[in-house]
Amino acid sequence: MSVFAIQLLNALQYGLLLFLVASGLTLIFGIMGIINLAHGSFYMIGAYMAFALSTLTGSLAVAMVLGVALSVVLGLFLEWALFSHLYRRDHLEQVLLTYGLILIFEELRSLAVGNDVHGVPVPSAFGGSIALGDTMTYPVYRLVMSVVCLAIAAGMYLLIQRTRLGMMIRAGASNREMVGVLGVNVNLVFRLVFALGVALAAFAGMLAAPVSSVYPGMGQQVLIICFVVVVIGGIGSVWGALAASLLIGLADTFGKVFFPDYAGIAVYLLMAAILLWRPEGLFRRA
């Protein structure tokens, strides 16, 4: 029974982490109409910032604060320099440019820190484990991760449902042109949403660094799973992304338990089934 509970906690933790990356991705898709292949790179950059900054400052918490600030700056800069030129281009060119960005980020990463796998120590305050049942234990840090992710999800709920900016984001997701016509500074909304997406992905990377270690190519793995999340949840739907992330977390974790050889495929089969049933995703009004 407690084995089941542990797997359930793992599934929850993985799903919530995916949500942090996927929610930014889906907002950028939904509001700006941009396919961003480089979104996984922000996750990778976050993880490497956690590694570099925590070695430098000696504290993961300080590294995270600095890292989030840096990634917001990075997001604002990229939107200004590159993505703002892509809004009126077709998807093909967006794919091309963001693919180029992946190459640049990966190569810069290799120049800066090399191609080795690095570990990031779990903060000592959360280093222990708690007992689950009689024989099993569960690491505290993983629980903390889930709690932090839940807190961020709640924060996003408040931001999107209760603030003026959230109102503009929701309106932008359903009809971009109309929002612009009504006198909202759409460009500013775009820039903020993009920076928010970058910061969320980078934060997810920082949060995951102590448990997943830090390695080349980590961004792409997450990116493709997040595509699956967005497809299942429906483009532009943050709540769809939340539901789909949890679903994927369950499918992947329990896939690994029951069919270890085919676990990599379970997630994609789930996607195929949902495509047959609802090609627009679970939470998108057709």
Next chain:
Amino acid sequence: MPRRHLAPLAALLLVALFPLSGATFYVELTTKIMIMAIFALSLDLLVGWTGLVSFGHAAYFGVGAYTLALLSPKAAAAGMWSSLALAIAVAAVCALVVGIFVLRTRGIYFIMVTLAFAQMFYFVFHDTDVGGGSDGRYVNVKPDASILGFTPFDFDRPVHVYYVVLAMLVLVFLFLQRVLRSPFGRALSGIRANEQRMRALGFPVMAYKLAAFTLAGGLAGLAGWLLAAQSGFVNPEILSWHQSGNVLLMVILGGAGTPYGPIAGAFALTLLHELFSTLTTHWQLWLGISIVLIVLFMPGGLGHLVRRVRASLFGGGRDV
């Protein structure tokens, strides 16, 4: 003969005479480029002609390559013609099945879903023992090309492989040109231009798209078979998303929807890669920067640039 055929024919002649130079390394490199050119042509049928941006085309390329590797016994040769036909068929069937799912989506969704399905194929070969897991599998003995006791060429000789691949490239090119001029090809162009209108005109749009997707998958399988036959080795990287991105890059940089664009793109990108990697170990950085700059300042790719230069030299904006 129309003047527009002159340059391509001259290029073909050059490529056909190239092995006489005896530079084995470059003969093998050019063979690889021509295989990629076939692969890129197959993708362009989707991207350039039907308006379907597939980011998972490497799956069918890989399936074709793995078909040969799996058909080759440990110490004997697989028959070339039977294994080639099977590789095309298996890749086409995979594309047909995936097509039924992915063609239910469009736009950004389509890009993501094709990528995700290709990743599924990647994991099938990477995680399970079907094709030797992440280590891949060797084709120990190159395929045997004999027909009724007569052996026209030998896959152990690079020059022979070169001409086989060149012949395949020319055949695939001519075949696709023929397809694109047929009513079927015209319908695909119509779908790219305005899908709603085609549907209103009574065309079974989904069936046309599925046929194009299947055909493109089969041709990618052909290219994959050639790759396995040339290199004698397959591993999951053949169907990784990098490969899908790479071939998409060739199509776009060369000019999607132009007859020679994908071939030019395959040559340009691979030669650039060779050039950059002799100059610097960080060629990917420069490639990435070039891509970003090209998208920002030169939309339409190399083909577009060629057209613009030609238009300014000879006057008239004739389409290639």
